[in-house]
Amino acid sequence: xxYLQKNNPNIPNIAGKLFAPIQRDLGLAxxxxxxxxxxxxxxxxxxxxEPLHRADYSIDHFLPWRFVxxxxxxxxxxxxxxxxxxxxxxxxxxxxxxxxAQLQHExxxxxxxxxxxxxxxxxxxxxxxxxxxxxxxxxxxxxxxDRLHEILAPQIQIAANMGFSIGWRYPT
Numbered sequence: 001x002x003y004l005q006k007n008n009p010n011i012p013n014i015a016g017k018l019f020a021p022i023q024r025d026l027g028l029a030x031x032x033x034x035x036x037x038x039x040x041x042x043x044x045x046x047x048x049x050e051p052l053h054r055a056d057y058s059i060d061h062f063l064p065w066r067f068v069x070x071x072x073x074x075x076x077x078x079x080x081x082x083x084x085x086x087x088x089x090x091x092x093x094x095x096x097x098x099x100x101a102q103l104q105h106e107x108x109x110x111x112x113x114x115x116x117x118x119x120x121x122x123x124x125x126x127x128x129x130x131x132x133x134x135x136x137x138x139x140x141x142x143x144x145x146d147r148l149h150e151i152l153a154p155q156i157q158i159a160a161n162m163g164f165s166i167g168w169r170y171p172t
Contacts, residue, residue, distance in 0.1 A: 057081075
């Protein structure tokens with residue numbers, strides 16, 4: 001596996017794609033977003049602007065699972081079921097990136113202030129290559145957004161090169 005990944009650096013998570021799980025568990029993502037909804041009171045779908053409720057939302061992979069082959073929290077956002085179905089394996093228009101970053105940053109702030117839930121933020125610390133959770137907690141929205149953009153923009157280009165449909169927009 002390491003040989004394949006080393007010699008195909010532009011294809012994320014080759015091992016995950018070759019040996020994809022038969023059943024995926026988004027329980028951690030639900031725990032994360034339920035906590036955010038409970039603490040914030042209301043969040044909105046980044047694509048449709050519709051309000052999302054704790055018992056009635058779907059989990060969307062901003063970069064499609066078929067591309068990244070993981071369920072890491074930094075790539076997941078709650079959406080309505082109809083939006084998630086319509087988006088399918090498309091890459092969203094770059095115009096949604098700021099809304100995605102804003103929702104992610106707000107979620108990180110909520111979770112970081114919740115005792116015993118900080119373990120949910122490990123994916124972000126690793127993604128941003130931070131030295132500590134405190135560094136993540138103190139990151140301004142602009143720094144968070146810029147870093148997320150630096151990471152996602154090349155991935156979007158790679159996905160486009162691989163044939164994924166990019167520029168998806170939810171019809172309003």
